[in-house]
Amino acid sequence: MVPSRLLSVGPRTVFGGVGRWTRVAPGQLPWHAPPRLLSASCADLSKHQEPPGKKPLSEKKLKRHFVDHRRVLIRGGCGGDGVSCFHSEPRKEFGGPDGGDGGDGGHVILKADQQVKSLSSVLSRYQGFHGQAGGRKNCSGRGGAVLYIRVPVGTLVKEGSEVVADLSCPGAEYVAARGGAGGKGNRFFLANDSRAPVTCTPGQPGQERVLFLELKTVAHAGMVGFPNAGKSSLLRAISNARPAVASYPFTTLKPHVGIVRCDDHQQIAVADIPGIIRGAHRNRGLGSAFLRHIERCRFLLFVVDLSEPEPWTQLEDLKWELEQHEAGLSRRPHVVVANKVDLPEARAAVPRLRARLGPSAVALSAATGENVEALLLRLQELYRQHVATELQRGRQPLRW
Numbered sequence: 001m002v003p004s005r006l007l008s009v010g011p012r013t014v015f016g017g018v019g020r021w022t023r024v025a026p027g028q029l030p031w032h033a034p035p036r037l038l039s040a041s042c043a044d045l046s047k048h049q050e051p052p053g054k055k056p057l058s059e060k061k062l063k064r065h066f067v068d069h070r071r072v073l074i075r076g077g078c079g080g081d082g083v084s085c086f087h088s089e090p091r092k093e094f095g096g097p098d099g100g101d102g103g104d105g106g107h108v109i110l111k112a113d114q115q116v117k118s119l120s121s122v123l124s125r126y127q128g129f130h131g132q133a134g135g136r137k138n139c140s141g142r143g144g145a146v147l148y149i150r151v152p153v154g155t156l157v158k159e160g161s162e163v164v165a166d167l168s169c170p171g172a173e174y175v176a177a178r179g180g181a182g183g184k185g186n187r188f189f190l191a192n193d194s195r196a197p198v199t200c201t202p203g204q205p206g207q208e209r210v211l212f213l214e215l216k217t218v219a220h221a222g223m224v225g226f227p228n229a230g231k232s233s234l235l236r237a238i239s240n241a242r243p244a245v246a247s248y249p250f251t252t253l254k255p256h257v258g259i260v261r262c263d264d265h266q267q268i269a270v271a272d273i274p275g276i277i278r279g280a281h282r283n284r285g286l287g288s289a290f291l292r293h294i295e296r297c298r299f300l301l302f303v304v305d306l307s308e309p310e311p312w313t314q315l316e317d318l319k320w321e322l323e324q325h326e327a328g329l330s331r332r333p334h335v336v337v338a339n340k341v342d343l344p345e346a347r348a349a350v351p352r353l354r355a356r357l358g359p360s361a362v363a364l365s366a367a368t369g370e371n372v373e374a375l376l377l378r379l380q381e382l383y384r385q386h387v388a389t390e391l392q393r394g395r396q397p398l399r400w
């Protein structure tokens, strides 16, 4: 078990207008924006800020903030009943059957919506709208309206252990439960040999299903790193997303997605995944629950803290954890980002890092914006590679 908060946080250590970061070199403005080739916007502006004096939450409670799985009982609407009645008019004694049919029950549909970021808004049970019963004078009942359940893009729908739908594109729909058919009125049973049928049928009940919804964040790039490596700071530096930044581990409790807009009008979605520690696949720290958010990222940013002794061991540990979760995950196209190069001990470690990992590792400072441009160029390169490979395989590349 890793303690949920190793260091306490005061208002002065928090970024983003809340306080000031204290370890900035003299004469340098904290958070002065790097000159940007690429502009940025935000996909999730939600901010996790604690009111002062709030008690630290236990690790178990921390995990509840972001809901990425749900069990839902879904029932389609019932069909309306058919009606049995006869036409009645003065001087028209045998007007015949005129009972109308019931309306069909409404379907319940799961719809992927980019505005929805977690499954926390999804309830545990849903009932579709019922159809109306038929009426006199052959009037059919009104059908039940369709009930839409909005879920985040990247929601996997399972029934038992079988995957029945993958809502990975915005606007994708899945009919979770069909509405029941409306009943027939007695007019329907009129036949040559049965001129005055009294039979009518009731509406059918809607389909009932228990579904398991599982969210896997969909983004082009996923940031993988130990807690406190500076992932959230980096996401703030390259996009307008505003995940909380603080000097204690596990500040980020849910994936945040920031959008980096390139000058060629392409948009690269970068996900900040909660910190991973040694043994995460055995459910240490925030556990393996967050490792599955990495599965869908097309390429990875391994973020290591260069001010730590032997930062390359962090990289080996991260790769090991990913491999334990899913074989081949660590071999996805990636770039190694060595953060906190503004600190003297980190700057001194750059030559050793290059000797270990080669010149491809990007040493930068998320806090001062130093060398962030190099990372943005690498991101663009990885994105172009992704588009080219997907088109080569005859698949549509992920567009944000």
Ligand SMILES: Nc1nc2c(ncn2[C@@H]2O[C@H](COP(=O)(O)OP(=O)(O)OP(=O)(O)O)[C@@H](O)[C@H]2O)c(=O)[nH]1
Pocket (backbone or CB within 6 Å): 013, 021, 023, 225, 226, 227, 228, 229, 230, 231, 232, 233, 234, 244, 245, 246, 247, 248, 249, 250, 251, 252, 253, 274, 275, 276, 339, 340, 341, 342, 343, 364, 365, 366, 367, 368
């Ligand atoms: N000196 C220096 N400090 C940094 C830099 N980037 C982040 N930090 C500090 O490192 C600490 C952790 O930063 P976060 O961005 O919250 O780290 P994280 O990887 O998102 O951490 P978790 O959300 O806990 O996984 C904060 O105190 C930041 O001020 C940097 O480039 N230079």
Ligand SMILES: [Mg+2]
Pocket (backbone or CB within 6 Å): 231, 232, 233, 243, 244, 245, 251, 252, 272
């Ligand atoms: Mg964070």
